[in-house]
Amino acid sequence: MLSYPKKHKLCSQFIICFMAHTNGRQAQKLSVAGLIVTLGIIYGDIGTSPLYVFKSIINNRVITEQLVYGAISCVFWTLTLQTTFKYVFLTLRADNRGEGGIFSLYALINRYVKWIYVPAIIGAAMLLADGMITPPISVASAIEGLGGVKGLEKVFVPGNNLTVGIVVAIISVIFFFQRFGTKIIGFAFGPVMLIWFSMLFILGFIQVVDHVQIFKSLNPYYAYDLLVNYPKGFWLLGAVFLCTTGAEALYSDLGHCGRQNIQVSWMFVKIALVMSYMGQGAWLMQHLGESPSNMNPFFEMMPHWFLIVGIAIATLATIIASQALISGSFTLINEAISLNFWPRVTVKFPTDQKGQIYIPSLNFLLWVGCITMILFFRKVEHMEAAYGFSIIITMISTTILMNFYLLNVRRWGHLPVAIIIGIFSVVEISFFVANAVKIKEAYITFVFSLSMIFVMMIWHRARKIANRYLDFVKLKDYLEPLVDLSADKDMPKYATHLVYLTKANNHREIEHRIIDSILNRKPKRADIYWFIHIDRTDSPYGMEYSIRELVDDKVMRVDFKLGFRIQPRINICFKKVMQELNESHELGIYSKYESLKSKDFHTDITYVIIESFFSIENELSIREDFIMDAYFNIKQLAQSDQKAFGLDNDMTVVEHVPLIIKANQNSPLKRIYES
DSSP: OOEEEEOSOOSHHHHHHHHHHHHHHHHHSSOHHHHHHHHHHHSHHHHTGGGTHHHHHHTTOOOOHHHHHHHHHHHHHHIIIIIIIIIIIIGGGOOBTTBOSHHHHHHHHTTTOGGGHHHHHHHHHHHHHHHHHHHHHHHHHHHHGGGGSTTOTTTSOTTSHHHHHHHHHHHHHHHHGGGGOSTTTGGGHHHHHHHHHHHHHHHHHHHHHTTGGGGGGGSHHHHHHHHHHSTTGGGGHHHHGGGGTTHHHHHHTHHHHOHHHHHHHHHHHHHHHHHHHHHHHHHHHTTTTOOOSSOOHHHHTSOGGGHHHHHHHHHHHHHHHHHHHHHHHHHHHHHHHHTTSSOOOOOBOSSSSTTOOBOHHHHHHHHHHHHHHHHHHOSHHHHHTTTTHHHHHHHHHHHHHHHHIIIIISOOOHHHHHHHHHHHHHHHHHHHHHHHGGGTTTHHHHHHHHHHHHHHHHHHHHHHHHHHTOOEEETHHHHHHHHHHHHOTTSOEEEEEEEEEOOOSSTTEEEHHHHHIIIIISOOEEEEEEEEEEEEESSTTOEEEEEEEEETTTEEEEEEEEETTOOOOHHHHHHHHHHHHHHHTOSOOOGGGTTSOGGGOOOOEEEEEEEEEEOTTBOOOHHHHHHHHHHHHHHTTSOOHHHHTTOOGGGEEEEEEEEOSSBOOOOOOOOOOOO
16 A cells, blocks of 8 residues: 655645745845845834824823833833843744744644633734724824924814825725735835834934933833822823834744844834934923923924925835735734634735735725724824724733743743743733723724634634534445445446545544445545545645555545645645656556646546535534534635635535534434324
8 A cells, every 4th residue: 555745845836835935034034135124024013103102192291201201211111021022032932933923823832732722812813903903093193294294284184084084095005905915016115114214213313412311211210200100100001002012013924034134123123213202202301391282292303394204204104014914914814714713715815925915805804994993083192092902912812822832842941931921921911901991992993803703713613513523434444335336337437536625634534424425425436536634734834745545546545734824725736746646657547648748637536525504403502502503604704615725616516414413312203103
C-alpha cells in the first residue's frame, strides 16, 4: 500500500502565496526600505492619535500646569508601559512562524487550555468593533481642522452637514477601492507616513524650544499627581488611553513587516509622538487659565501659513490609518473562518501581494458601521466619548492569552510571569474602569461587538456539538463493497473519479453518511473513489499534502495540510495533485488519457458535497437546541461548502441529509388491530 508525502506547492494560487511569503520574509529583514514600509502599514492608527488625544483630555477644562504636565506624563508612560514594553518588546516575540495577531496567538496555545477560545473570540470581536469608529474619528479630526483656516471658520463647523458629508465621502471612497487592493497606491503609504511623523516631530519641537521646561512632564510624579489630586483626575485615563489604541495593530501586522523593523521604527515613531504631545502641551502652557471650547491644540500650534498643508497631510495619514484597519479586519475574519469561528463567506484576492485579501460582506458591514458612526455622533468630541472601550477589552484578552503563552509555550517560571502579567493587568484594569463610563455613549459599538461575539460563539459551539455526534465507521469494512461496486458493469457509471470531503482525521475511518451516499442512498459506481481531508495547521502559511492508496488504483485518500491563513481551492489543488501523479507515473490510472498532453491534463472528476439540515427528530437540551437552531439560521446567510472550497458547479453534486444528533428513541406509537 502506497503512502507518501508531497511537499510540492499545491496550485498556482498557493505558489503565489508561497513566493509572496518568501519575499515577505526578505522584506521582514531590517532595512531602510523595510522600515519605511513598516511606517505605512503598522502605525496608521496610533500615529494619528495626536489629532484628538489632547483635545479629548482638555475638553473645555481650565488649562493649568497640573493638567498639562500630568496629561503629558500619563501619555508618555502609557506609550512606554503599554505600547513599548507590552507589545513592542514582549508580545511581538509571541509569533506564530512570523505571524502575529490574537488568532495567531490562540493557534499557539489552544491545545493547552480548552476555554482559551473565549478571550480570543471576545478580543477579536472588540477589535472589529474598533474598526467601525477609528476611520470616522481619524478622518473627521483632520477635516474639522479646516475650521481653523481664516475665512473658513463658519464653513467647516464640527458636526455641520458639509463637514459630515466630506467625511462620509472620504470613508465611502476608501471602502469602495478595497475590491481593487492597495498594490497600486500602497507603495506611497510608507513615504506619506514618514512625512507625517516628521511633521509631528518638527511642529512639536518648535513649540518645545520655546518652553523647554515641558520636559519635566516626563517625570511619573506628574501622572500620579493628576490621577490622585486633580478633581476627577482618574477618569481622565479614558482620554489618555486613546494615545495607545493602535498598539494592537503592531502585533496583528507582525507578519507583514517583521519584529526587527517594527522595534526599530517604533523608536522613531515614539519620539515623534512624544514630541508632538509635548509640543501641544507647550502651546497650552502659553494659555494658562483659559478654558477654550472646540479647540484642538494640534492644529492651533501650527503656523497659519502651514495649516492647509498640515491638514492635507493629516487627511492622507488618516486615510492610510483607515486602510490599515480595514485590511487588518479582513485578515482577522479570514483567520476566524479557517479556525471555525466564523461562517464561510466569499474571500477574494485582489492582488498577488502577501496577505492582501478582500471580503465583500465584511467590507459592506464595516462601511455601514462607519457611516452610522459619523451620522450618529457627527462631531469628533462625541466620538471621543465612545472611543477606546472596545480596544481595551481586546488588550485585556491579549494579556490573558499571553499569560498562557509564556507559561506553556515559552516555559517561563510562574513568578516572573505573574509579575509581568500583574503589572499589565493593573494598568489595563485601570484603563478599563476609566473607559467603562463610555458604555452609554459607545452602546452602538458595544451592540456590534456583542453581535460578533454571539456569531463566533454559536459557530464554534455548534461545530463542536455536531462533530461530537458524527458517526464514523471503519473504512476497511467497506473497501471490498466499494471495489465490487466499481467493477459492477450492470450499474451505470456515475463518474470516473468520485471525490468526497471527509472530516475524519484518521485515515482508517470515514463518516457513515459518506458510505451511505455511495452504497445505499443512490449507488455511485466510479473508477476511483477519492476521500479528501483538510487539516488546518498552526503554521499560518503551511502548504503540504500526502496521499494514501487504500486499495490499489481504486480507493485513495489525500490529506491537505493548510495553514490557517490559506484559502482552500480544492478544485484547482486536487487537479494539480492528479496531474503530478500522472506526470510521475506513480499510479497507473490514466492510460485512457494517452491522447491528451500531460501538460494539458483533463479528467472526469465529480465532487459530492453533503449538506446537513437540522432534523426535527433531534431531542436536545434547551441550550444545545438554541445553539443548533441559531447555527443553521446563520448558515443560511453563509457561503455554501461548494463555493467555500472552490468547487465548480458543473463538477459538483450537493446532497441534503438530515443531521440527527440525538433522536427520540421512545415513540408512543402503537399498532392496533381492527376486528
